[in-house]
Amino acid sequence: MFSKENRQEARKRRHLRIRKKVSGTSEKPRLAVFRSEKNIYAQIIDDVAQRTLVAASSLDKEFNGVGSNKEAAREVGKLIAKKAIEKGIKSVVFDRGGFIYHGRIKELAEGAREAGLEF
Secondary structure (H helix, E strand, O other), X not given: OOOOOOHHHHHHHHHHHHHHHOOOOOOOXXXXXXXXXOOEEEEEEXXXXXXEEEEEEOXXXXXXXOOOOHHHHHHHHHHHHHHHHHOOOOEOEEEOOOOXXXXXXXXXXXXXXXXXXXX
């Protein structure tokens, strides 16, 4: 008999495969995205120093709206880009976290690009 594949385990395997190739430096940090059922989270990380430089999510006080739709993801993208530019970060490497580049992940990336981040 075949056992059903666990979707969370498959995503973690994809993320590890991506992380082999994608790494953030102090000049070009990594924009990591996590999508849960109810919220979306983004962090800009310097992997060399192992520090989170900037973070934003649909749970932040600056965020207004519902946390689980495309509009919210675009707003979180704009919010993380605004915070990053204030810290002097212009260019990042995008880490989709094993998720398909579609829907809320794509909207977050487009929102960040709209607000001035380059990747």
